[in-house]
Amino acid sequence: MSTIIESEERTALRAAVAALGKRHGRDHDREALWAEAAKLGYLGVNLPEEYGGGGGGMAELSIVLEELGAAGCPLLMMVVSPAICGTVIARFGTEEQRRAWLPGLADGTRTMAFGITEPDAGSNSHRITTTARRTEGGWVLSGRKVFISGVDIADATLIVGRTEDARTGKLKPCLFVVPRDAPGFGRSQIDMELHAQEKQFELVLDDVELPGDALVGEEDAGLLQLFAGLNPERIMTAAFAIGMGRYALSRAVEYAKERQVWKAPIGAHQAIAHPLAQAHIELELARLMMQKAAALYDAGDDAGAGEAANMAKYAAGEACVRAVDQSVHTLGGNGLTREYGLASLVTAARVARIAPVSREMVLNFVSHQSLGLPKSY
Numbered sequence: 618m619s620t621i622i623e624s625e626e627r628t629a630l631r632a633a634v635a636a637l638g639k640r641h642g643r644d645h646d647r648e649a650l651w652a653e654a655a656k657l658g659y660l661g662v663n664l665p666e667e668y669g670g671g672g673g674g675m676a677e678l679s680i681v682l683e684e685l686g687a688a689g690c691p692l693l694m695m696v697v698s699p700a701i702c703g704t705v706i707a708r709f710g711t712e713e714q715r716r717a718w719l720p721g722l723a724d725g726t727r728t729m730a731f732g733i734t735e736p737d738a739g740s741n742s743h744r745i746t747t748t749a750r751r752t753e754g755g756w757v758l759s760g761r762k763v764f765i766s767g768v769d770i771a772d773a774t775l776i777v778g779r780t781e782d783a784r785t786g787k788l789k790p791c792l793f794v795v796p797r798d799a800p801g802f803g804r805s806q807i808d809m810e811l812h813a814q815e816k817q818f819e820l821v822l823d824d825v826e827l828p829g830d831a832l833v834g835e836e837d838a839g840l841l842q843l844f845a846g847l848n849p850e851r852i853m854t855a856a857f858a859i860g861m862g863r864y865a866l867s868r869a870v871e872y873a874k875e876r877q878v879w880k881a882p883i884g885a886h887q888a889i890a891h892p893l894a895q896a897h898i899e900l901e902l903a904r905l906m907m908q909k910a911a912a913l914y915d916a917g918d919d920a921g922a923g924e925a926a927n928m929a930k931y932a933a934g935e936a937c938v939r940a941v942d943q944s945v946h947t948l949g950g951n952g953l954t955r956e957y958g959l960a961s962l963v964t965a966a967r968v969a970r971i972a973p974v975s976r977e978m979v980l981n982f983v984s985h986q987s988l989g990l991p992k993s994y
Contacts, residue, residue, distance in 0.1 A: 622908060627680060634659060634681050638688025643864075643958050645690040647814045654681070655725025660695065663849075664703050668719035674915030675700070675849050679856035679907060686860015687867070689958070693815045694730075694767050696853040698722055701846040702729035702775045705792060709834030709842045714794070721772075729794075730771035731846070732762040732820055740978045742790070742843075747778040747822060749791060755829040758793055762820040764972070768804050769816060772797055776822070777843060780836060790843050792833040801825040811964050844923065848914055850973050851926035855907040855933035858969035862900045862933075862940035865962050869893060869944035872951070883947075892943045899936035906932050924987055931979040934969035941966040 623631070637657065641650045654660050663678040664670025671677065682695050703722045706714055721727025738744040747760025758778055768774055773796045779788035795802055801823040806816050834842050870893060873884030883889050910925035941962045945952035953960045970976050984990045 631680050631684055634684040638685045638690050641690045643689035650690055651725055660699055660725050661723025664719055664723045665707055668715055669723040675852050676911040676915055679852055679911050682853055682856040683860040686857055687863040689864045691857055691860055697731045698728045700849040700853045701731045704849050705842055705846040708845050728771045730765055730768045730774040732765045732774045733777040734764050736763045749778040749780045756827045758822045758825040760822050765818050765820055767815045768818045791836055793831045799825050848922045848926045851930040852910050855929040858933035858937035859900055859904050862937040865941045865944035865959055866896055869947040872948050896940040896943050903932040903936045927979045927982050931976055937969050938966045
């Protein structure tokens with residue numbers, strides 16, 4: 618790859634992480650891989666050096682997740698812990714919060730989940746009803762969240778709640794660190810058809826009492842802080858999807874080179890070769906947009922990064938679904954067997970179309986923000 622797109626350092630990082638992923642592979646032990654990736658400095662590559670991180674940005678962190686995914690062993694909590702939570706705390710947290718959380722997030726000894734989605738709000742974050750009430754000692758948090766990843770393995774969850782503006786009475790978003798064992802903080806696992814190592818949870822916050830320093834950053838900077846975490850989430854979801862698509866495609870190409878039914882391997886037939894080539898092109902195009910989004914974000918252009926991150930997430934999700942579908946189809950009946958390990962990706966690939974924001978909401982964003990078209994809602 619040209620150094621115009623990636624520096625020598627990033628190319629070397631890509632190769633090193635690919636080697637790590639190859640050692641662990643599809644049947645990896647999540648905890649062992651997490652520990653080794655942390656030890657090698659990959660988990661915190663985007664976090665500030667003064668807190669134990671690598672001093673890089675989303676460009677580097679997305680490389681790590683993409684290459685692990687391409688090896689068949691993506692770490693979903695990378696999207697949440699270092700990318701969303703680590704970024705928000707590094708940018709907006711107090712010095713005490715940075716010291717308390719960033720070194721652990723960087724070396725993998727601490728993990729943080731992220732809670733924004735609510736049962737009745739869906740994609741409409743303005744309908745979030747989880748509220749924080751100020752008390753003499755701090756805050757009391759009440760509400761519900763749903764489809765929150767990895768709460769059982771996280772030391773705390775960064776919860777998006779709303780506080781009442783004393784002047785206007787309007788609710789505004791704020792972020793709170795809620796420890797896993799906080800009284801009143803309940804969780805129940807959601808029974809998913811998607812079989813991932815990281816589980817999904819519904820959360821109930823029943824008058825959870827928090828100290829004053831549980832609030833991350835300034836109370837008045839809620840939206841800014843929230844979107845500072847959501848742009849990295851979209852970039853990392855793109856990396857997750859591109860990695861998954863690459864993994865499926867590599868298995869299909871390997872099979873198409875060897876599988877012989879007539880005189881030549883099936884990969885010689887254009888009906889097999891061309892759709893795989895198209896899937897490869899689409900994944901490469903999605904990666905370019907992801908790299909653009911990461912570059913804009915790392916340069917501090919939040920508005921530009923917002924547009925590019927949404928586009929990257931959309932493009933990667935679509936490319937991933939098509940790559941997985943074509944890969945399974947290439948293997949025929951073998952594509953549905955446990956031996957080849959592709960069939961489960963059909964369900965997993967849909968995640969990139971649905972989460973963390975649906976493709977329809979991305980199209981809404983682009984039609985309104987990029988094209989200036991009127992809203993229907």
